[in-house]
Amino acid sequence: MAEGKSGIFFMEDALEMVLVFDGSGIISYANAAAMKKLEYDKELCGRHIGDVFPNTFRQTEDGFETEHIFGDEIKNLVAYRRNLTCFPVEARILDSRESAGTYICMANDILEKEFLNKEIEQVKQEAQQALKVKSEFVANVTHELRTPVNGILGNVREMYDDSLDGRTVRSLKLIERCCDDMNKIINNILDFSKLEAGKFTLEPRKFHFRNMLDYVKSNHINKLTEKGLGFFMTVSPQVPEHIIGDELRIVQILGNLISNAQKFTSIGKITVEAVKTAQVNDKIELFFMVKDTGIGIDDADKDKLFRSFSQVDASISRKYGGTGLGLNICKQLVELMGGRIEVESEKNKGSTFSFSIWVGVCEEEENASFQKESQTVFEAPPPLAGEEESVEDIRKYGTPQNFKTLRNNLSKLILCVEMENWEKAEMFMETVRELTNGAPREVGRVVLRLKMAIQKENYDKITTAFEELNQILNP
Ligand code: ADP
Numbered sequence: 001m002a003e004g005k006s007g008i009f010f011m012e013d014a015l016e017m018v019l020v021f022d023g024s025g026i027i028s029y030a031n032a033a034a035m036k037k038l039e040y041d042k043e044l045c046g047r048h049i050g051d052v053f054p055n056t057f058r059q060t061e062d063g064f065e066t067e068h069i070f071g072d073e074i075k076n077l078v079a080y081r082r083n084l085t086c087f088p089v090e091a092r093i094l095d096s097r098e099s100a101g102t103y104i105c106m107a108n109d110i111l112e113k114e115f116l117n118k119e120i121e122q123v124k125q126e127a128q129q130a131l132k133v134k135s136e137f138v139a140n141v142t143h144e145l146r147t148p149v150n151g152i153l154g155n156v157r158e159m160y161d162d163s164l165d166g167r168t169v170r171s172l173k174l175i176e177r178c179c180d181d182m183n184k185i186i187n188n189i190l191d192f193s194k195l196e197a198g199k200f201t202l203e204p205r206k207f208h209f210r211n212m213l214d215y216v217k218s219n220h221i222n223k224l225t226e227k228g229l230g231f232f233m234t235v236s237p238q239v240p241e242h243i244i245g246d247e248l249r250i251v252q253i254l255g256n257l258i259s260n261a262q263k264f265t266s267i268g269k270i271t272v273e274a275v276k277t278a279q280v281n282d283k284i285e286l287f288f289m290v291k292d293t294g295i296g297i298d299d300a301d302k303d304k305l306f307r308s309f310s311q312v313d314a315s316i317s318r319k320y321g322g323t324g325l326g327l328n329i330c331k332q333l334v335e336l337m338g339g340r341i342e343v344e345s346e347k348n349k350g351s352t353f354s355f356s357i358w359v360g361v362c363e364e365e366e367n368a369s370f371q372k373e374s375q376t377v378f379e380a381p382p383p384l385a386g387e388e389e390s391v392e393d394i395r396k397y398g399t400p401q402n403f404k405t406l407r408n409n410l411s412k413l414i415l416c417v418e419m420e421n422w423e424k425a426e427m428f429m430e431t432v433r434e435l436t437n438g439a440p441r442e443v444g445r446v447v448l449r450l451k452m453a454i455q456k457e458n459y460d461k462i463t464t465a466f467e468e469l470n471q472i473l474n475p
Pocket of ligand 1: 256264294295305324326327328351
């Protein structure tokens with residue numbers, strides 16, 4: 001009963017005309033769309049189906065005659081309105097399996113459908129045109145922005161000479177860094193708009209895989225070492241020496257994930273792994289993992305990550321910066337390379353971003369791969385961190401590993417203060433604060449004093465708090 005009712009409700013709201021008639025041709029139900037299109041009020045019920053489709057149904061004494069074959073097939077018919085004007089329809093007339101001698105006719109106004117299709121086509125074309133205009137605008141603006149930024153950069157680099165005092169050199173370095181950051185943002189916006197407009201093409205060519213990883217490592221090692229983070233890279237022996245792929249874009253994806261890992265990790269290490277997971281003829285699937293021991297991501301936020309302009313929350317973007325485009329670009333690039341990108345993460349424990357891509361292998365590599373079966377490539381960690389040091393031990397206040405890392409960060413912090421690099425001093429301060437989580441209250445108080453003194457750039461108070469902390473760490 002309930003089912004029947006919901007069926008009627010469904011038909012009543014349908015955009016297509018629905019008519020139900022019986023073996024004698026009498027219409028027993030007409031939905032709102034049918035009554036409106038055929039220009040009847042309620043009295044459509046009780047009429048003969050031949051009044052609506054006179055070319056298809058001829059009224060007879062005991063019902064109707066028709067050549068129409070009932071069933072799912074769509075037929076072009078002519079429907080007549082009450083005032084005897086007509087219009088073409090696409091109709092399906094079924095004989096109901098549930099009650100014999102009952103027929104259901106569903107019909108669409110072809111002219112209206114054609115009109116709607118034309119409208120949809122026009123809207124589509126307008127949207128495509130708007131997208132084209134937008135991407136051309138973005139391409140022009142980013143190009144125009146890049147020119148002055150590179151102009152500033154070039155001039156700043158020419159200004160360096162031995163006669164400059166320390167303060168001026170620091171300012172020039174800051175301008176240089178700002179220009180580099182600006183260039184990164186401009187490039188991201190340009191890539192993003194090209195990807196969105198479907199105008200992005202990959203440029204695959206043969207390259208040396210491990211050299212590419214070395215290059216990625218060399219781009220990040222300074223910042224990682226500066227932060228005191230361990231960095232490990234492993235490549236499984238099955239990955240060939242040379243592959244055919246878009247090297248620049250693979251570097252971009254890895255670089256983005258490693259930059260994020262570095263940005264959101266203050267204690268511990270970052271590990272990069274590359275393995276071969278499948279081969280079909282001359283194509284192989286490579287699987288990469290970038291793992292960190294940083295702030296992690298809430299389950300609820302994981303869905304947002306790969307959307308454009310999405311950052312987990314405003315406080316994160318304030319603290320760490322960024323445009324929220326990086327992961328979306330990575331996702332689109334990975335998908336262009338026939339793969340997927342995923343994240344696994346636990347708040348305050350760390351994150352693992354993994355992705356797969358399909359690349360080509362050269363003929364000579366296919367033959368050589370058997371000889372490399374037992375070879376393992378392992379990139380040595382930087383001298384500051386040892387793999388045997390567990391991150392848990394480093395985080396736990398009072399362990400030898402924790403004190404060692406604390407001393408390390410404090411000496412870097414004081415160096416930054418002496419160089420008046422307050423931004424970096426605050427970064428190391430943040431790590432010191434994390435490393436003293438769970439410390440006795442008096443230690444917490446000194447750490448807070450040190451933090452406030454750094455924020456106020458008060459050299460004397462910094463020195464006092466620093467010495468107090470030093471005494472606690474070197475009793
Ligand atoms: P952005 O350039 O702003 O970093 P991304 O698209 O690369 O943009 O990252 C979007 C957001 O995802 C970041 O703002 C951060 O909240 C989160 N995120 C990305 N990588 C990590 C990571 N390794 N650990 C914790 N959060 C991350």
